[in-house]
Amino acid sequence: MEYFVDVILPIPLEKLFTYSISGAEAEVVSPGMRVGVPFGKSKVYTALVYRVHNEPPQIYEAKPVHKVLDEKPIANEFQLKHWKWIADYYMCSVGEVFRSAVPGAFLLESETLVLRNGEADIDESDLEDDEFLVFEALQHQSSLKVQEVGAIVDRKNVLPILDRLLQKKVILLKEEIYEQYKPKLVKFVKLGGEYQAEEKLEALLKTLTRAPKQSQVVLSLFQLQAVNKKPIKVSELEEASGASKAVIKSLVEKGILEEYFIRTDRVNYEGDGENSDLKRLNEYQEKALADIRNNFKENRAVLLHGVTSSGKTEVYVKLIDECIQSGRQALYLLPEIALTTQLISRLQEYFGDKVSVYHSKYNVQERVEVWNNVLAQKTKAQIIIGARSALFLPFSDLGLVIVDEEHESSFKQFDPAPRYHARDAAIVLGNLHNSHILLGSATPSIESYFNAKTGKYGYAEITRRYGNVLMPEIELVDLKEEARKKRMKGHFSERLFLEIEAALKEGEQVILFQNRRGYAPIVECTTCGHSPQCPNCDVSLTFHQYKKQLRCHYCGYHMALPESCQACGSPTLDTKGFGTEQVEKELETLFPDAKTWRMDLDTTRGKHGFEKIITAFEQHDIDILVGTQMLTKGLDFRNVGLVGIMNADSLLNFPDYRAHERCFQLLTQVAGRAGRTQKRGRVIIQSYNPYHQILKQVSTNDYLEMFKEQLYEREQFKYPPKNRIIRITFKHKEFNRLNEAAEWFAKALRNSSGASVLGPEYPPVARIRNQYLKNLLVKIPSGKSVGGVKTGIKRIERSFNAVAQFRSVRVIYNVDHI
Numbered sequence: 001m002e003y004f005v006d007v008i009l010p011i012p013l014e015k016l017f018t019y020s021i022s023g024a025e026a027e028v029v030s031p032g033m034r035v036g037v038p039f040g041k042s043k044v045y046t047a048l049v050y051r052v053h054n055e056p057p058q059i060y061e062a063k064p065v066h067k068v069l070d071e072k073p074i075a076n077e078f079q080l081k082h083w084k085w086i087a088d089y090y091m092c093s094v095g096e097v098f099r100s101a102v103p104g105a106f107l108l109e110s111e112t113l114v115l116r117n118g119e120a121d122i123d124e125s126d127l128e129d130d131e132f133l134v135f136e137a138l139q140h141q142s143s144l145k146v147q148e149v150g151a152i153v154d155r156k157n158v159l160p161i162l163d164r165l166l167q168k169k170v171i172l173l174k175e176e177i178y179e180q181y182k183p184k185l186v187k188f189v190k191l192g193g194e195y196q197a198e199e200k201l202e203a204l205l206k207t208l209t210r211a212p213k214q215s216q217v218v219l220s221l222f223q224l225q226a227v228n229k230k231p232i233k234v235s236e237l238e239e240a241s242g243a244s245k246a247v248i249k250s251l252v253e254k255g256i257l258e259e260y261f262i263r264t265d266r267v268n269y270e271g272d273g274e275n276s277d278l279k280r281l282n283e284y285q286e287k288a289l290a291d292i293r294n295n296f297k298e299n300r301a302v303l304l305h306g307v308t309s310s311g312k313t314e315v316y317v318k319l320i321d322e323c324i325q326s327g328r329q330a331l332y333l334l335p336e337i338a339l340t341t342q343l344i345s346r347l348q349e350y351f352g353d354k355v356s357v358y359h360s361k362y363n364v365q366e367r368v369e370v371w372n373n374v375l376a377q378k379t380k381a382q383i384i385i386g387a388r389s390a391l392f393l394p395f396s397d398l399g400l401v402i403v404d405e406e407h408e409s410s411f412k413q414f415d416p417a418p419r420y421h422a423r424d425a426a427i428v429l430g431n432l433h434n435s436h437i438l439l440g441s442a443t444p445s446i447e448s449y450f451n452a453k454t455g456k457y458g459y460a461e462i463t464r465r466y467g468n469v470l471m472p473e474i475e476l477v478d479l480k481e482e483a484r485k486k487r488m489k490g491h492f493s494e495r496l497f498l499e500i501e502a503a504l505k506e507g508e509q510v511i512l513f514q515n516r517r518g519y520a521p522i523v524e525c526t527t528c529g530h531s532p533q534c535p536n537c538d539v540s541l542t543f544h545q546y547k548k549q550l551r552c553h554y555c556g557y558h559m560a561l562p563e564s565c566q567a568c569g570s571p572t573l574d575t576k577g578f579g580t581e582q583v584e585k586e587l588e589t590l591f592p593d594a595k596t597w598r599m600d601l602d603t604t605r606g607k608h609g610f611e612k613i614i615t616a617f618e619q620h621d622i623d624i625l626v627g628t629q630m631l632t633k634g635l636d637f638r639n640v641g642l643v644g645i646m647n648a649d650s651l652l653n654f655p656d657y658r659a660h661e662r663c664f665q666l667l668t669q670v671a672g673r674a675g676r677t678q679k680r681g682r683v684i685i686q687s688y689n690p691y692h693q694i695l696k697q698v699s700t701n702d703y704l705e706m707f708k709e710q711l712y713e714r715e716q717f718k719y720p721p722k723n724r725i726i727r728i729t730f731k732h733k734e735f736n737r738l739n740e741a742a743e744w745f746a747k748a749l750r751n752s753s754g755a756s757v758l759g760p761e762y763p764p765v766a767r768i769r770n771q772y773l774k775n776l777l778v779k780i781p782s783g784k785s786v787g788g789v790k791t792g793i794k795r796i797e798r799s800f801n802a803v804a805q806f807r808s809v810r811v812i813y814n815v816d817h818i
């Protein structure tokens with residue numbers, strides 16, 4: 001009997017690949033285990049077993065797997081099904097999903113080693129010069145890496161040389177596969193085996209009478225062991241005995257002490273669940289909870305629409321509590337930037353060490369640990385809070401999925417594939433597990449609200465803030481008018497200036513929002529109109545005053561600010577527009593006594609950058625916080641009296657069908673940070689278009705009006721939610737080839753599918769990192785099969801790739817592009 005496995009390779013292959021395994025391996029191997037497999041000429045990959053069977057492949061001869069890497073599966077059937085769904089729906093390969101789903105440490109690295117063939121009889125005169133160099137090097141060294149061979153013969157492509165050497169039987173190749181993940185080990189000590197018995201100990205202490213330090217160590221260890229039965233860390237012993245490392249070491253060398261290692265998990269939390277009494281919900285929260293439960297009975301996902309500071313988190317907490325009481329796992333998804341220590345510690349207060357966190361700022365080791373804990377269904381990972389990638393963890397009994405801030409566009413992965421929407425993929429995952437599914441937001445996405453109104457989702461709402469605090473009072477300030485009356489101080493209107501002054505006087509804190517980082521988005525020559533551009537991207541460089549630099553926010557290119565215009569030479573460079581840095585600068589002169597800080601990508605790099613600022617603000621070490629949209633997400637500050645929006649227009653003028661929806665959400669969320677405790681908060685929105693309907697809707701907190709209007713517009717222009725869209729991006733470094741390719745594809749698509757095809761068009765930034773871009777937008781009306789259109793597109797892609805000059809053009813699908 002022959003045995004085979006179909007495996008998922010972590011690369012963009014359409015199909016699963018089949019390898020052979022021995023009968024003995026067949027007995028131990030099962031889906032979800034990793035195997036090391038050869039692929040192509042010389043590559044080794046870590047693949048995941050999808051199926052074990054007895055059918056040899058038809059087209060090719062199955063190679064044997066190198067090695068079965070796991071004793072137990074690292075992924076389960078739920079995941080395999082879920083990943084398959086993601087691949088089909090988002091038009092990528094399961095391999096790409098696999099690659100981004102598992103922590104990097106699970107994907108072994110391959111490095112080919114070149115060894116000397118000891119058994120061969122070699123005639124040196126048979127070897128060409130470069131071959132001889134390698135041969136000679138191997139006389140001194142037992143093995144070489146391929147790249148080392150490259151250095152010896154001084155060229156990049158060494159495979160032909162290695163090939164010749166292999167044929168002449170001079171060398172052997174060895175694939176070294178090694179695991180990257182190393183569990184963290186902590187050093188413990190105990191008494192050496194023979195001294196465990198008490199009578200031996202006495203004798204031992206006698207022999208140590210002339211070594212008081214050593215004898216003190218032994219005594220301390222004995223005492224520590226008597227007090228608690230836990231293993232004793234070397235560091236504890238050092239502290240208890242007051243002895244140095246050297247003393248302990250010499251005892252270990254004598255065999256009196258023995259060191260041993262225990263694997264500990266790096267991701268440990270302090271929370272002990274001491275405050276585990278849940279808060280009592282108020283009547284509005286209770287009502288929402290009851291509505292949610294009723295909908296759960298009908299097996300529907302539910303949208304919880306609760307205004308900012310209405311206490312949605314407390315409702316989630318109740319549901320999580322119920323879920324874990326019943327012994328099942330709970331997943332709480334949040335956008336990356338909303339995953340703050342604020343929220344995590346709030347949950348840890350209730351659930352103690354049952355909470356594990358999973359997100360991209362964690363290193364590979366920490367992620368592996370969480371993965372393994374979920375896999376083993378440990379209670380310490382019974383509740384997972386995480387960003388979108390937490391969706392891929394090996395849950396085996398998921399009882400509850402919460403997607404908080406469900407409107408957030410960062411739930412959609414942009415690059416690389418799979419370009420999935422975590423909210424939608426979470427709903428599919430929840431359904432696979434038969435879990436309860438809750439989406440929450442103060443400003444639901446048009447899609448989710450539409451689904452709730454049409455009965456696809458259940459609906460629950462909380463229309464009041466917790467503690468009956470009023471919604472903040474929002475005032476629109478006309479910048480044109482203020483400028484005409486000469487009332488502007490820099491970018492501050494008189495109204496905003498006075499409000500800040502008043503807030504500071506009251507001891508309140510202030511948040512100022514400006515959606516651009518840097519000092520000014522554009523530097524422009526007032527003589528010739530030229531503004532410096534990025535050499536790699538079609539975009540103007542942004543001025544960062546602090547470093548006196550011009551930077552590209554797309555590729556990271558930067559240069560020193562030139563003294564004069566590079567086009568005409570005049571020293572008349574001026575800035576246009578403004579970013580967070582400039583606001584911060586102006587505050588220094590306007591409010592010299594206030595403590596001002598800035599929160600944007602530039603100030604929050606590093607693992608704890610973000611948290612430090614939040615903590616400082618919470619502790620009132622900062623009076624005025626200037627920031628980008630980072631500071632809008634789910635933060636719960638106690639003392640913010642005023643929120644100022646420096647300029648709402650940049651949000652309105654975005655060339656995107658979602659711009660208005662996003663603007664509403666962003667402004668409502670920032671405004672929601674004001675006045676969350678007792679006093680009603682104030683919000684000032686500065687704009688050149690204060691009569692814009694979106695700003696009116698924000699100021700009257702009229703979500704429904706915004707929804708109706710947006711839904712109408714989306715229908716008119718055939719956008720979601722009623723229609724589906726797929727964006728196809730073409731990418732190539734040659735402008736002409738890109739254009740031809742995109743035209744060809746568009747034409748084929750127009751002829752074959754019933755969907756409407758828009759473009760090809762250049763995106764607003766038509767070149768990034770020296771690659772030209774062009775987009776096609778496919779709109780699929782409701783009632784037409786989305787699956788059918790996708791199959792059609794894939795068919796066209798195959799013919800496209802058969803055209804030689806198009807083969808190097810990258811085709812990128814973004815299903816439900818947002």
Ligand SMILES: Nc1ncnc2c1ncn2[C@@H]1O[C@H](COP(=O)(O)OP(=O)(O)OP(=O)(O)O)[C@@H](O)[C@H]1O
Nearest residue numbers: 279280281282308309310311312313314442466634
């Ligand atoms: N039942 C309750 N008992 C006591 N305090 C509560 C209760 N519900 C909410 N709170 C408090 O009210 C504040 C706001 O609640 P929460 O942060 O959950 O609001 P939210 O709806 O998530 O707001 P946002 O959408 O703006 O993030 C918090 O400080 C929270 O501790």
Ligand SMILES: [Zn+2]
Nearest residue numbers: 534537552555
């Ligand atoms: Zn650039």
